[in-house]
Amino acid sequence: MDTSLGERRRNRLWPEGLKREIVAASLEPGSSASLVARRYDVNANQVFAWRKRYAAEVAEPTELRLMPVAVTPDPPAEPAPARADDLIEIEFGGYRLRIGSGVKAATLRLVLDVLERR
The missing domain is CATH 1.10.10 (Arc Repressor Mutant, subunit A)
Structure with missing residues (x-):
């Protein structure tokens, strides 16, 4: 065998x-x-x-390669439209002021100061 x-x-x-x-x-x-x-x-x-x-x-890379890059600015942040439940209503010196949630505090303070002087 x-x-x-x-x-x-x-x-x-x-x-x-x-x-x-x-x-x-x-x-x-x-x-x-x-x-x-x-x-x-x-x-x-x-x-x-x-x-x-x-x-x-x-x-290990054998050669360097450049990649295309596009830099774009961020889109501006748009406040959401105010809904009925997002509103504050203020009656002040004969004026009625409705304020939405998108208003800035500094702007509101300016409006209230102007109304207070009248």
């Missing part, structure tokens, strides 16, 4: 440049390690091992 496996399988020696090319191809957007492994006739586990080995090199 022959217990040998026949031809002994040898480990391939992959050139460094090809290993890096395979790793880069597996990291491209929309790519997967298993698809790249099939394309290059490599075991997917080998591709993952090479990814770990070359992770530091691949993570």
Whole structure:
């Protein structure tokens, strides 16, 4: 009985440049390690091992890229229209004053001072 496996399988020696090319191809957007492994006739586990080995090199950007930026001013904050329940009504010296929630305190103080002087 022959217990040998026949031809002994040898480990391939992959050139460094090809290993890096395979790793880069597996990291491209929309790519997967298993698809790249099939394309290059490599075991997917080998591709993952090479990814770990070359992770530091691949993570560093090879070139600087500028991204377009548009700076726009914030739109002015518009006060919400006053509802009937958001109104304050003041009768003062023969005048009736209705104040909505959007009025500023300084403006109200100015109006009250003017009415007080009359």
